[in-house]
Amino acid sequence: MSLKNQSDSYGSVAKWLHWLIALLFLGSYITVYSRQWFTEEETPENWITLQLHLSIGVTIGVLVILRIIWRLASPPPKLEPGPPLQHFAAHAGHLLLYIVMVITPLTGYMGTGTNTDYLFLFEIPKFESTRIFTSLVQDRLGISFEQFEKPVDFIHKEVLGEWLVWILILGHVMAALYHHYIRRDRTLIRMTLTRKL
Numbered sequence: 001m002s003l004k005n006q007s008d009s010y011g012s013v014a015k016w017l018h019w020l021i022a023l024l025f026l027g028s029y030i031t032v033y034s035r036q037w038f039t040e041e042e043t044p045e046n047w048i049t050l051q052l053h054l055s056i057g058v059t060i061g062v063l064v065i066l067r068i069i070w071r072l073a074s075p076p077p078k079l080e081p082g083p084p085l086q087h088f089a090a091h092a093g094h095l096l097l098y099i100v101m102v103i104t105p106l107t108g109y110m111g112t113g114t115n116t117d118y119l120f121l122f123e124i125p126k127f128e129s130t131r132i133f134t135s136l137v138q139d140r141l142g143i144s145f146e147q148f149e150k151p152v153d154f155i156h157k158e159v160l161g162e163w164l165v166w167i168l169i170l171g172h173v174m175a176a177l178y179h180h181y182i183r184r185d186r187t188l189i190r191m192t193l194t195r196k197l
């Protein structure tokens with residue numbers, strides 16, 4: 001399997017980034033809902049699950065930037081043959097997935113009023129403590145962190161985390177299964193890590 005994408009298959013870098021990010025998405029949901037459903041406020045478990053959510057989210061943010069750079073350097077394979085409307089839906093779905101992969105970690109980071117203790121190894125300062133926040137949001141827009149946090153949190157939790165991300169991923173997985181079991185083309189196979197294509 002080559003590192004770069006070929007005209008008819010994904011290379012190993014794109015595949016690993018795809019599945020690693022997919023796994024981290026699952027991790028970000030498991031951690032945040034474990035916190036909300038199974039831990040009491042002000043307990044160590046409550047703090048640990050929050051910090052794991054933040055660490056996983058930041059990791060997704062960094063990997064997505066690398067993934068986009070890699071995609072620009074190594075364009076993806078052509079879609080498997082199909083009607084134009086299906087190709088349009090696939091391109092639109094992938095674009096939307098990239099958009100939410102950028103905006104979800106970004107809004108998470110910008111709306112969080114606590115530092116990220118990254119995997120309990122080192123601290124990443126919260127957005128409120130950065131010069132970007134002070135000069136751009138506070139000084140230029142005249143908005144306090146409390147005012148800024150509300151809409152950003154709403155987008156992160158209510159719009160993206162609870163709805164849009166689910167809908168997009170569900171549609172994406174259904175499309176992959178449709179290709180594999182109904183159209184019986186190579187769409188899913190060429191994204192799997194084990195097959196040599």
Ligand code: HEM
Pocket residue numbers: 025028029032035036053054055056057058060061101104105106107108109110111112116156157158161162165
């Ligand atoms: C792709 C990455 C991410 C995903 C999919 C994600 C998803 C979610 C979801 C589903 C929730 C719960 C929404 C609810 O209350 O029902 C949430 C809450 C939250 N997220 Fe994220 N998030 C991501 C990245 C981040 C990042 C990078 C940060 C900050 C560095 C962050 C900070 C938070 C905080 C502080 C909460 C509230 C936690 C709570 O109230 O228990 N998230 N996120």
Ligand code: HEM
Pocket residue numbers: 018021022023025071076079080090094095097098101169172173176187188189190191
């Ligand atoms: C079990 C879960 C998943 C399955 C079965 C799956 C399957 C696939 C397949 C088969 C492709 C190749 C499509 C093609 O060649 O036209 C693909 C591409 C893609 N997937 Fe997934 N995926 C999953 C989870 C995710 C998740 C969680 C995300 C992001 C949140 C995601 C984002 C993407 C993106 C952006 C592409 C386009 C890659 C590119 O061409 O640059 N996938 N996925």
